Amino acid sequence: MTNLDSARRRAESDAKSRGYFLNPDESFLKDLLEGLVENERRYGYPSCPCRIATGEFRLDRDIICPCDYRDADVEEYGACYCALYVRRDVFEGKAPLRPVPERRPAKRQAAAVSYASGAIASESGGSKDKADVDxxxxxxxxxxxxxxxxxxxxxxxxxxxxxxEPPYVCPICKAKKEMFGEVKLGLVG
Amino acid sequence: MQVVKVPGKDKRHKVFLYALSTCAWCKKTKKFLEDRGIEFEYIDVDRCSKEDVAAIKSELERRGAPMSFPLIIIDDKVEILGFKEDELKEALGV
Structure with missing residues (x-):
């Protein structure tokens, strides 16, 4: 059972390893951590507190915190979607914190909502919804x-x-994004 | 459907909020409205039954609005997605 303190420690250590900061607004941060704890209690994993989850791991995998969209959002907007993780300038109050537009692809969101609405539970109806999920x-x-x-x-x-995209900061040696190169795979022979 | 009505002195606009109970931005939106005495109704979609989520889904599809939160609908026509303080102030005249 995750409590608030362990959720905070987990987020803190993740922020540190990636070169991010946690939201500097203590009461906002507490709300987010409570949301994560609640989702973990509900679903068994800490899905994003600001997105609708289904309880189906395969549909929620991309929004389990830290979500797949965090790095790109922190880099572009200074914060992830729920604003748990922020960039240094936002943490220091040098850049404003604004709502972050949803980067999660519409088809994934549609699939989650279809599932949450029970549309794919019945085999007969909701063929479009079923296709979304598939x-x-x-x-x-x-x-x-x-x-x-x-x-x-x-x-x-x-x-x-x-x-x-390459990571914002290398989690192992802390090298910056610019130090990453793409691995090109090809068949030799 | 578990729609919660929050009474307030300012009843100039019909304000409806789609929210998630776990979402900090949604909490901020609720507090913004409460602090200004604006009467509003909200629903926490993550606490809804499947049937209710289905009804909300079709309502939002009809409006062409995404299922993202918070979504604030003012007087049945203005839609504000996300906690955008300036837009809320302007639309609500506060």
């Missing part, structure tokens, strides 16, 4: 890959990540 699931399969996903390696320490 499509969203397909993107999850390893190797099937979501479009734009690439392998990146840290030129400083060799850390490798599979994602659309």
């Amino acid at each position: 499509k969203a699931e397909k993107g999850n399969a390893l190797g099937g890959g979501e479009p734009g996903m690439k392998l990146w390696y840290c030129k400083q320490c060799g850390y490798v990540a599979f994602r659309d």
